[in-house]
Amino acid sequence: DQQVKQNSPSLSVQEGRISILNCDYTNSMFDYFLWYKKYPAEGPTFLISISSIKDKNEDGRFTVFLNKSAKHLSLHIVPSQPGDSAVYFCAASSSGGGADGLTFGKGTHLIIQP
């Protein structure tokens, strides 16, 4: 049973607009959440993370929002750029980070249209 769910396999957004990628989780023990970006033939690249004690973390064009009561997080990219076209994975940890392995969603393929 999937503990981390990304229900949108793909998302198409116009360049310059906001991209919003969603992620839901079921395990209440998760206390740290991460987003990764993956290009074809490359490994996932760490993007941004958030601890369960926060509800927002921002890094440049990327902001992650966490709603613990809804067990939902989202990644906002604004403005979207062509280089953002990639597969985005949501990941979760129950040990405060990546030190004990991560549980991943299936990914969302983000396509930025010119």
Added chain:
Amino acid sequence: SAVISQKPSRDICQRGTSLTIQCQVDSQVTMMFWYRQQPGQSLTLIATANQGSEATYESGFVIDKFPISRPNLTFSTLTVSNMSPEDSSIYLCSVAGTGGTEAFFGQGTRLTVV
């Protein structure tokens, strides 16, 4: 961030044979992780490898099928044994960041079993 090199980057193997994947990190790390990504699926943790002790396997993965070596703090290997087409996946090596929060990945090994 750690630089992680995996070999081979891809291979096509005959069923019934075995393939050993190597993972080299540019710094000493306590734990290394091996993941599998089957087509269209999420990254799934296979096992955690500590130097000097046996690897810890996740549910559904066994040592006879996926033996792991961890001879020192910068190197690990994963062997996929007695391969079948169902083993066709991307295999990824990962290490935790120095802060223990984010995890870093190698570029992956794309395995096709025919």
